[in-house]
Amino acid sequence: MRWSFRPSRISAMGSLLWPWLCAASVALSLLMLATLLTLLATRGLGHFWPAALEEATLHSGETVIGQPVRETPLPNTAGIERLYFTGNRDIDGASWRWVALDDIDTVAVPDDLIRLERSPWGDFIGRLEAVESEGQRFEDAAAWAFVARALTLPDSQRPNAQLQLTAANGHTITQPLSGVTLFQAPNAMSWGQKVVVWSERIWQFLSEGPRAANTGGGVWPAIFGTVLMVILMSVIVTPFGVLAAIYLNEIAHQNRLTRLVRIGVRNLAGVPSIVYGVFGLGVFVYGIGGSIDSWFFEDALPSPTFGTGGLLWASLTLALLTLPVVIVATEEGLARIPDAQREGAVALGATRLEMLTRVVLPMATPAMLTGVILAVARAAGEVAPLMLVGVAKLAPQMPVDGEFPYLHLERKFMHLGYHLFDTAFHGEDVQAAIPLVFATALLLVLIVLVLNLTAIFLRHYLRRQRGNEC
Amino acid sequence: MTPPRLPFLRQPLRLIHDRIATGLITAGGIGVLLAILAIGVFLIWETLPLLAFGDAFSLSTLSPLAWGTLKAALAAMLFATPIALGAAMYSALFMSTRLRSRVKPILELMEAIPGVVVGFVAGLLLAPWVERHLASTLLVIVWLPLSAALAGGLWYLANARLRQWLPLSWAGVWLMPWLAIMVTLALWLSPLMEQAWFGGDLRRLLDQQYGLDYATRNALIVGIAMGFAVIPSIYSLAEDALADVPASLMEGAQALGASRWQALWKVALPTAGPGVFSAVMIGAGRAVGETMIVLMASGNTALFSASPFEGLRSLSASIAIELPEASPGGLTYHLLIFAALSLFIFTFLVNTLAEVVRQRLRRRYQRLGGKL
């Protein structure tokens, strides 16, 4: 081999600067990742923070009360406009208001502004005038104390009361206490109180079901559905993946065909997930599900029982999708075990089964585990195939409940990733949904990252532990 | 390998157990492999009815989608390949070992970020932002490599102490704030430049002078978002290939007087070339099949256009939104399954090619005496 190094000035310059461009690529990738994560974290967690309410007086004399959301330049003219979340859909017909900054005279942050969450009209933002309960009338501090105390009681014990509320435009409404789910005066809160409210709302987000048709409330059914689907999937994929890996590595003759099969399996990991979804829809849902329906659930036809997307088919499809991951990881683990171990076992009189179950498999367990965790991480983030085989926009029935047989494999279920897609693209008011979407995205990313990190650490730790064996 | 004798009665039982288990494993293994094979068989089987429809016109409705898929993949690769390969070269050959052991897993974690999250951010945040700041975006894309080179130039001019403080082997980290500052600077300056060069509004200029349309969700956005998603897979494989180049080769080149970069360019890259190539192929395969990002960030416009500012529609996104509503057995159903089949065949071929190339490379390394 001959190398020629021409000492020209340009190539010297290049060879000095190229490494910097390469270094910048690393820095840029890290920067993009960090930006994305920071964006998700701030927007996702910031949504739960009890933000200050502003009272803006316009030059026209009108007042706008609301939470400032964002500012954008006006089109076609100079100037900036600000978006306020004003609530009060029942009074104004909309819960958002754009105000040009030039129109604003003064902005104040008075302590007596309140924010209510109520059904069916969503948020109210304005002032509390008085509370009437059983003939009594409370005003000012007494009214506040009354509401604060009443809301700590469980639903059934709450007093029958009417809140007198005033909105920004002077419009007064009467709101029964029974419809109120949250009452706060964010401007009057101290930092500590805000932190408490913030963490309470995050907890609500994690533990409650969606309310008001996905525009509020939490994502608990989606978390539950995701986890349940992933568990079912790993129950299916682990035995089959391991079986296939053992067959490929320990039993099949190592010839050209086996090599081809191995390459094929490896490549399946690169086949787009939507293709698996198509397969799941065609074979599981329409094929197998349709047949099950015509054999066992004929009385329910034409409305399908198993012949439509559901938990079982989604798990099976994702199991197929992640099968290559488990096979490849297990095979790598098996290949790493020195032949001496196997020969030793056989030499001591073990049959192949004994050799496999007592020597080889225990040694390959970490690899299997890593494979399964990676499979779970991949499955938790997949959405495209699920759109074809079984997620629902809203599934008020959980797939697990008190009714026999407790686990309903034919039911549709909610999934975090699809919930995200759905609220961002199908929701009623996209502007209101975006903060929730950010929170959901953050949650999904966290789940997937934690799973991946577990796999990485597990692999790292076990490799180091067995380092002397290999 | 005769096993030692065991008590008379247990022997046959164990052997029978062994037979049965081996049979079961074989059956299970072959069953699983057949199930995987069934995907291809199913897709082909369900495509056959299309022949019965005998309708060449219906196939032509898929061609803008195929074009959209390729356009999206091309845009993503244009964005991702330079960054991923640059990052791979840097972390394989310049980065300090300690930093590399941290940075590599982090970059590989990027791959785990679900497509639906990337698509949402790209479609609902990035796309409107870029629409309002088109000139700034283009400026940043040009400005970033320049600012990296600038950092390099400044580094050579700096005094020795500063160079020790900020060594090249850690540049992947300390360039982050530098780049962030440079991007902010570019964003701050770009309105002035737009004013000076493009008459205040680049989009209006594009529209009036060149007749170029601008769609909010376009190939540029898809390229950036999907590029972000495929960077880690290209990076990871290319880095492996480069890092496994036998050290003796690099040392030999450097001993003959080559600089580190020359050794990389003339020795490591040609040697690891097939590995790098297969990394790019696998990235392309992923870009072609990615669904959620394209669905959410592309606008789903079935157009034949090469403009990076116009929308596109991909095969995978069409399958995802139209298939659940298509009645099984209908023309649309079979057409969409044909689309899935073409995705399947394409990615399978690309991946097989990449895998074969990679295995050949591995044998070459063994011959050259490197570690496996």
Added chain:
Amino acid sequence: MKGNGLKRYRLRFNQHYRLWLAGGLLFFCACAWGQPSPVGGTLGAVGSDTMAGLMLRWGEALHHRYPDITLQFQAGGSASAPTALVAGTTRFGPMSRPITERERQQFIERYGYPPHELSVARDALLLVVHRHNPLASLTRKQADAIFSTSLDCGGPQPIRRWEDLLPADQWPYGKIALHGRNLASGTHRLFQEQALCNGQFRRDISEHPGSSAVIAAVGESPNAMGYAGYNHLNPMVRALPLINDKGTAITPSVATIQDDTYPLSRDLYLYVNLPPGERLPPAEQAFLELIFSDEGQQIVQAAGFVPLPQTQRSPLLLGD
């Protein structure tokens, strides 16, 4: 030592084995018995996607009124409602379009009487533009000329640019960027029928997988125009008044949609399976009463749709 090791491995294997076995058993049992759950104190409804939010809100309110009644709603698109009604798996089928003659015939074949049709709320298709867009109104011919290639409503030529609709200095944004829904959605089909006179859509319309994505896209770009359902409207965008056949511009509002003067308005339906001469069971009756009560119609408004005009809110007692 050695014996210990062997024992441990055997134990571990057995554990795995049992786990797998248990998993498998559970799996098959659940498969075999996983039937639709029997209705006990629950009302079932199957149907329209568009009305999902509405049905669920009604369900919440019903549960609030009568804590032992719950509504289980399965959103499968309007087409799933007739199927479920015919199959008898549900008594209520909410639909965002009227039932087709074929679907009605299928129902009659099975039961011998037609399903009961109730209009429960009103909805409209809106043409939306950026909130600062000064365009006053559109004629239906113009709407067709903007969105279609076929011009079946009789427009003279396609409209491609804002200059064709507005003076250039008022809205200098060049080409109109079009946004709409994907092929499979009911909104797409409805817009094609009503606004394009069954014509062909242009090819360069961005097809979004959801109505709120259309609103989001239009709200962000000044050169955009799109169509979406009334319940997705928010102040990011402005709904354009349409000029009707008599030449007056009709702004889509609660009043104009209620009395059907806004050209693209429609009813939302609830189909009920009720044999003639019979009365509904009390729970079902309570649900219908809720829907037509003031509270129920307020929920319609809270869900973003338009309530029925007072005259249509008959205190409905089916079978009387």
